Amino acid sequence: MNSLPSAVVGHPTAAPFLVLTDVSKSYVGVRALRDFSMSVSRGEVIGIVGENGAGKSTLMKILGGVIAPDGGTIAIDGTPHAALTVAESIAAGIAFVHQELNLFDNLDVAGNVFIGREPRHGGWLQLVDQQKMRAMTAPLLKRVGANFPPETPVASLSLAQRQLVEIAKALSVEARLVILDEPTSSLPVAETEKLLEVIAGLKAEGISVIFISHRLHEVERAADRVIALRDGSLAGLLEKAEITHGRMVKLMIGRDLLVPTTEATTPGPTILRLKGVQTTAYPGHPVDLDLHAGEILGLAGLVGAGRTELARVIFGVDPAVSGTMELDGAPLAIASTADAVARGIFLVPEDRKGTGVLLDLPIQENISLPNLNAHATRFIVSREREARTAGIQRDRLNIKAPTMKTLTGLLSGGNQQKVVLAKWLAMTPKVMILDEPTRGIDIGAKSEIYRLMRGLAKSGVAVLMISSDMEEVIGVSDRIAVMHEGAIAGVLTRHQFSEENILLLAVGKTLHEAEMA
Amino acid sequence: MNKKDLGLLILILAVGTVVAILNPRFLLPVNLANTSNLVGLFGLSAIGQAFVIITGGIELSVGSVIALIGVLFIDLVATEGVPWPIAFVLMVILGVLIGLAHGLLITKLKLQPFIVTLCGLLVYRGVARFYTQDATVGFSFGQTFPALNWLTVGQTFGVPHSFIVMLIVAIIMWVVLHRSVFGRYLFAVGKNEEAARFSGIRTDRIIIRAYIICQVLTVISAIYFAMYTQSISPASQGNFYELYAIAAAVLGGFSLRGGEGSIVGVVLGVVLLQELQNLVNLLGIPSSLNFAVMGGVILIGVTVDQQWGRFRLRRAGEAARVVAP
Numbered sequence: 044m045n046s047l048p049s050a051v052v053g054h055p056t057a058a059p060f061l062v063l064t065d066v067s068k069s070y071v072g073v074r075a076l077r078d079f080s081m082s083v084s085r086g087e088v089i090g091i092v093g094e095n096g097a098g099k100s101t102l103m104k105i106l107g108g109v110i111a112p113d114g115g116t117i118a119i120d121g122t123p124h125a126a127l128t129v130a131e132s133i134a135a136g137i138a139f140v141h142q143e144l145n146l147f148d149n150l151d152v153a154g155n156v157f158i159g160r161e162p163r164h165g166g167w168l169q170l171v172d173q174q175k176m177r178a179m180t181a182p183l184l185k186r187v188g189a190n191f192p193p194e195t196p197v198a199s200l201s202l203a204q205r206q207l208v209e210i211a212k213a214l215s216v217e218a219r220l221v222i223l224d225e226p227t228s229s230l231p232v233a234e235t236e237k238l239l240e241v242i243a244g245l246k247a248e249g250i251s252v253i254f255i256s257h258r259l260h261e262v263e264r265a266a267d268r269v270i271a272l273r274d275g276s277l278a279g280l281l282e283k284a285e286i287t288h289g290r291m292v293k294l295m296i297g298r299d300l301l302v303p304t305t306e307a308t309t310p311g312p313t314i315l316r317l318k319g320v321q322t323t324a325y326p327g328h329p330v331d332l333d334l335h336a337g338e339i340l341g342l343a344g345l346v347g348a349g350r351t352e353l354a355r356v357i358f359g360v361d362p363a364v365s366g367t368m369e370l371d372g373a374p375l376a377i378a379s380t381a382d383a384v385a386r387g388i389f390l391v392p393e394d395r396k397g398t399g400v401l402l403d404l405p406i407q408e409n410i411s412l413p414n415l416n417a418h419a420t421r422f423i424v425s426r427e428r429e430a431r432t433a434g435i436q437r438d439r440l441n442i443k444a445p446t447m448k449t450l451t452g453l454l455s456g457g458n459q460q461k462v463v464l465a466k467w468l469a470m471t472p473k474v475m476i477l478d479e480p481t482r483g484i485d486i487g488a489k490s491e492i493y494r495l496m497r498g499l500a501k502s503g504v505a506v507l508m509i510s511s512d513m514e515e516v517i518g519v520s521d522r523i524a525v526m527h528e529g530a531i532a533g534v535l536t537r538h539q540f541s542e543e544n545i546l547l548l549a550v551g552k553t554l555h556e557a558e559m560a
Numbered sequence: 561m562n563k564k565d566l567g568l569l570i571l572i573l574a575v576g577t578v579v580a581i582l583n584p585r586f587l588l589p590v591n592l593a594n595t596s597n598l599v600g601l602f603g604l605s606a607i608g609q610a611f612v613i614i615t616g617g618i619e620l621s622v623g624s625v626i627a628l629i630g631v632l633f634i635d636l637v638a639t640e641g642v643p644w645p646i647a648f649v650l651m652v653i654l655g656v657l658i659g660l661a662h663g664l665l666i667t668k669l670k671l672q673p674f675i676v677t678l679c680g681l682l683v684y685r686g687v688a689r690f691y692t693q694d695a696t697v698g699f700s701f702g703q704t705f706p707a708l709n710w711l712t713v714g715q716t717f718g719v720p721h722s723f724i725v726m727l728i729v730a731i732i733m734w735v736v737l738h739r740s741v742f743g744r745y746l747f748a749v750g751k752n753e754e755a756a757r758f759s760g761i762r763t764d765r766i767i768i769r770a771y772i773i774c775q776v777l778t779v780i781s782a783i784y785f786a787m788y789t790q791s792i793s794p795a796s797q798g799n800f801y802e803l804y805a806i807a808a809a810v811l812g813g814f815s816l817r818g819g820e821g822s823i824v825g826v827v828l829g830v831v832l833l834q835e836l837q838n839l840v841n842l843l844g845i846p847s848s849l850n851f852a853v854m855g856g857v858i859l860i861g862v863t864v865d866q867q868w869g870r871f872r873l874r875r876a877g878e879a880a881r882v883v884a885p
Contacts, residue, residue, distance in 0.1 A: 392758055397754060401748055403819070423739050466759065470632050
C-alpha cells in the first residue's frame with residue numbers, strides 16, 4: 044500500500060496520460076474532495092472504490108469539466124490545467140459511460156453512436172448519410188465485441204448491450220480514457236464477464252479505463268490499480284498485487300460501522316406477511332416474507348432486483364400480479380396508497396424529490412398532507428393545527444429550516460428526508476418501509492435517521508429498509524432478506540451477516556455456497 | 561389577495577381609468593351593468609375551468625356544453641313544458657355525468673385531458689346541432705317565467721343577478737379551493753400527482769371531482785347564457801368560450817402545468833378580459849380587432865408575470881442559501 048505522493052508519480056511503465064495533483068472541491072460547508080491526487084497511465088485500468096458520498100461523483104464531474112475544482116491541477120499529457128471545461132474534457136478524449144445510460148430509445152445503434160455528429164450528404168439539404176454512419180459504426184461495434192448490427196433499434200437491446208453501445212460511442216470520439224460508472228451494478232453475471240473482456244480489449248488498444256464500482260470482486264479482477272476514496276480524501280492506493288477484497292473494504296470503510304446494533308432485539312409477532320406476492324416487474328417470481336413487530340428487516344439486492352417494485356406493491360402504488368398479504372393475521376387488501384396509509388403502512392420512497400415530498404409546498408403542508416382530515420374542522424383546514432403538528436415533528440426530528448412555512452424544496456436533502464419521515468411519524472405507523480433512506484444524505488442526518496428507525500422498531504413498528512449500501516444494511520438490520528430477480532434469494536440472520544453472503548445471494552447463488560465462501 | 565392578484569387589480573383600474581378618460585361613457589351605469597353581466601356569465605365557467613387547470617388538466621368542451629345545455633334547457637322549458645327547476649336539476653345532472661365521463665377517461669384510461677375534452681368539444685356541438693336540426697331555439701312570443709327571469713337576467717339596484725350569482729359562487733369556491741381539505745388536495749395533485757399519491761391521496765378521485773365541478777359550473781353559466789341570449793343557435797352559441805375561460809385563468813396567474821392559481825385571480829382575469837372587450841367597443845377600435853387586442857394583452861401579461869416569477873424565485877433561492885447550513 045502506497046502513501047499519497049506515490050500516486051502522483053504514477054505507473055512506472057508508461058508516461059501518465061492524466062495526473063491530478065492536490066485537487067480539492069468544497070460545496071457550502073462540505074469538503075467533497077480534499078487534496079486528492081492520482082494518475083492514469085496509457086492502457087491502464089484504474090478501479091475507484093468508495094462509499095456513497097466518498098467523493099467519486101465529484102471527481103467524475105471535475106474530469107468531465109462539469110464543475111471546476113477549488114484548487115490543485117489537472118495535467119493531461121503533461122499540460123496542467125486549473126480546471127477543465129466540458130469541451131476540453133471531450134477534446135482530451137475523456138469519455139463517460141454512465142450508470143443511467145443516455146441512449147435514445149427511438150433511434151438505432153448507429154444513430155445513437157453518432158448523435159449530433161451524423162455524417163451528412165445531399166449538399167445543402169444536409170441529409171443524414173445513413174449508409175456511411177452504419178459503415179462507420181460497424182467496426183466500433185466489433186471492437187467492443189457486440190454481436191448486433193448497427194441498424195438494430197436501441198429499444199430492442201438489453202441493458203448490457205446498451206452499455207456496449209455507450210462504449211462504442213466513446214470509441215467513436217477517439218476516447219483515450221473511458222470512465223465506466225457502476226457499469227456492472229445492474230448486469231447479470233454472464234454479461235458482466237463480457238464487459239470485463241471489453242475492458243481488457245480497451246486496455247490492449249492503449250486506452251485507459253477508470254472503473255467505478257461497488258462490486259469489489261469485479262474491481263479486483265479488472266483493475267491494475269485501485270484507488271479508494273473516503274470522505275473526499277484518498278484513503279489508499281493498491282497496486283495490482285495488493286488488490287484484495289478485504290483490503291478494499293478496509294480502505295473504504297476505515298472506521299467502525301456507523302450504527303453497530305449492540306443490543307440483540309427480540310422480534311415480536313408477525314405484523315405483515317407476504318404470500319406469493321408477484322410484482323409486474325417480475326411475474327412468475329413470488330415473494331414470501333414475514334415482517335415482525337420491533338425488527339428492522341434489511342432488504343438487500345442488486346439494483347433492479349425488484350425491491351422497489353415490492354415496496355410499491357405493499358404500499359398500493361402498483362397492483363400485485365398475484366399473491367396475498369396479511370396484516371396482524373387478517374387478510375390485507377390494498378388497492379391504493381390511501382388504503383395502505385389507512386392501515387398504517389407507510390413508505391419513504393427512493394425518489395425523495397419526485398415522490399417523497401412536494402417541493403413547492405411549505406414544510407407544514409407536506410407533513411399534514413397524508414392526514415389532512417385530522418387537521419380540519421368540517422373540511423376546513425386549520426393552519427394552527429398544521430403548525431402545531433409540524434412544530435412537534437421539527438423538535439422530534441431536528442428539522443433545520445427557517446420556519447415550518449419554508450418551501451420544502453429549499454431544504455437540504457437530509458432535511459427533506461426528515462420531512463418525509465415527519466409526515467408519517469405524525470401518524471401512527473404499523474409498518475414503515477424505507478427505500479434507500481439515506482441516499483445522498485450527509486453523515487449527520489444519516490445517523491439521526493438510523494436512530495429514528497431503531498426507535499420506531501423499539502416502539503413495536505415493523506421496519507423494512509431497502510438499501511444498496513452494504514455497510515448500512517449490515518449495521519442497521521436485525522435480519523437481512525436478499526432479493527434476486529424478483530424473488531427472495533435468502534434471509535440472513537445476524538451471525539450470517541457479511542458482504543460476501545449478501546453479494547452471493549444477490550447474484551443468485553444459494554446460502555449454502557455463501558457459507559462456504 | 562396575493563401580490564399577483566393585486567398587480568392584476570391595479571392593471572384593471574389603470575386600464576379602466578384610461579378608458580374612462582378617453583370615453584366617459586365607460587362609467588355610465590348601463591355600460592357598467594352590461595359589462596358586469598358579461599363578467600358574471602363568463603366568470604361562472606372560468607371558475608369551473610380554474611378547478612381543472614389547477615390539476616394540470618384542461619377542459620375544451622365548455623363552449624359546446626354551453627350550446628348543448630342551452631338548447632336542451634330552452635327546449636325543455638319552452639317547448640316541452642317542463643317546470644324550470646326540474647329542467648335545471650336535469651341539466652346539472654347531465655353536467656355531472658359529462659364531468660364524470662371526462663374524469664374517468666382521463667384518470668382510468670390515462671387519456672390526455674386535451675384529447676378527451678377536444679373530442680367532447682366536437683361531440684357536444686354535434687349533438688346540439690342535431691338535436692335542433694341546426695334550427696335556432698327560443699321562447700315563444702309572450703312566454704314568460706318571472707321567477708327564472710328574475711334569477712337570471714334580473715337586477716337589484718342596477719346590479720345584474722348574473723354578477724351577484726357569480727360572486728356568490730366565487731366566494732364558495734374560494735373557500736373550497738383555498739381553505740378546504742379538497743382544495744389542498746387539488747393543489748397537491750396539480751403540483752405533483754405522484755408525490756400526492758405517495759402521501760395516500762386518492763388522486764384519481766380528486767381529478768374526477770375537478771372535472772365534475774367544472775361541468776356543473778359550466779351548466780349554470782350555460783343556463784345564464786341561454787336566458788341572456790333568449791334564442792340559441794346551436795352552431796354558434798358559446799363558440800370559443802372555453803378559450804375565454806382558459807385565458808382568464810392564465811391572466812389570473814394559473815399555470816397550465818397545474819398547482820398554481822387563485823379564485824381571486826381568475827375572477828380578475830375575467831374582469832380584465834371583459835374590460836378589454838368593452839374598450840374595443842368604446843374606443844372605436846374596429847371590432848374585428850377584438851381577438852387581436854385580447855391576445856396581445858394576454859401575451860404581454862403572461863410574459864411580465866413569468867419574468868417577475870423568475871426574479872422572485874432567484875431571490876428566494878438566494879435567501880435560502882444564506883439561511884441553510
